[in-house]
Amino acid sequence: MAVYDTDPLYTERFTEFVSQKEQVGFSVMAFTALERLKAYGEDHKIELLLISSSVSREEIEKIGAAVVVLLADGEAVSPGGQYPIVYKYQAADSLMREVMNYYCDNPDDPGYAMASKAGRIIGVYSPINRCLKTSFALTMGQLLARDLKVLYLNLEDCSGFRRLIGEEYRGGLSDLLYYYSQEGFRWVRLGSVVYTWGELDYVPPVQYPEDLCQVTGQMMAELIIHIARESVYESIILDLGQFGKKAAEVLEICDAVYMPVKDDCVSAAKIEEFEEYLMSSGYEALKHRIQKIKPPYHCSFGRKDNYLEQLLWGELGDYTRQLLRKQP
Known part of the structure; x- marks a missing residue:
């Protein structure tokens, strides 16, 4: 999972929270510069991207993520109606439940399984x-x-x-x-x-x-x-x-x-x-x-x-x- 927002402090704090919530099941990377995110996407597979709704559709497509969810600080319109939107200032665990719902509804979801010792x-x-x-x-x-x-x-x-x-x-x-x-x-x-x-x-x-x-x-x-x-x-x-x-x-x-x-x-x-x-x-x-x-x-x-x-x-x-x- 890659996370990018125009507010670097928000990006870092949210990424830290997600990293601690192990049941999410993703390794998480924070990006505070859009160019670095695009460069990373050229060489690495990004399964899930949480990105600021202020980023244009063209820039998002260059990143090549499998699933994209937009982070909005108020009412926002998805570029071309293509991506789901979540309100970024809600409780972090509530936000992640929304994101997981969107990820589950993705028709291309390969249904990954966790590698885990039986509880x-x-x-x-x-x-x-x-x-x-x-x-x-x-x-x-x-x-x-x-x-x-x-x-x-x-x-x-x-x-x-x-x-x-x-x-x-x-x-x-x-x-x-x-x-x-x-x-x-x-x-x-x-x-x-x-x-x-x-x-x-x-x-x-x-x-x-x-x-x-x-x-x-x-x-x-x-x-x-x-x-x-x-x-x-x-x-x-x-x-x-x-x-x-x-x-x-x-x-x-x-x-x-x-x-x-x-x-x-x-x-x-x-x-x-x-x-x-x-x-x-x-x-x-x-x-x-x-x-x-x-x-x-x-x-x-x-x-x-x-x-x-x-x-x-x-x-x-x-x-x-x-x-x-x-x-x-």
Whole structure:
């Protein structure tokens, strides 16, 4: 990826940001002089070019980039209507999601794959409700993300993420599932729907519950395996929610499985029923890999205004740190 803008400071800062966002998957070069960019394009293949909208179409064509996206500081008209335009002063991660969408829609996209070691898949699932499953999964994700590249995937039909985090999403898991069913996995498609909360990357959950109902457990498992093998993520946290008995097919691909439990008789009955299902449906080995946990609960937990701080510095954060220290 080559980046050129008439403001050298903007070019350098934006390039530094993109270089740190490894899931983008490009090596990135900044150019502060148009002539140097054109000279580089004569001898090197530029797959994706982000360039100021003030540059003429003739000058852009001389560079010979495969895909061109214009950076505009206000309303701009694409030369000949040929190139997509993004507003350059929006949040950098939002800008890159737009760029990745345009890159994915390019009919000449060769569908490059990342050369990556398979990431570790960690499943968090429980057949009971109100057991701090999601809070535990998010806490673990934030803690692991301090040292690793971590992706959080929530498979709940009603996650509440939009209201919890206060983010308006332009894409998410629904889009990823659709494109996977149509064209298979492509890392650029993943990069177009990844958001960041704290230090943790995540794909916004499905927009409608029906989007999960139409997905088989096998398809979901295959998508996750592709992400683990062909993306930069070293750990993937799966928050399975009420994925029904399809959860077993997804949990089977996990390297570790945590199951939050409670002591009341109704919760115990649900756990026993799920374990009986595993035994009768050929997932007996999975039953023995599940690690049951009892995350601490306190009544002040869960306020939206400082939810992230509560996850990391409350009792749940301390509990999760101790749990991670014991893991190999």
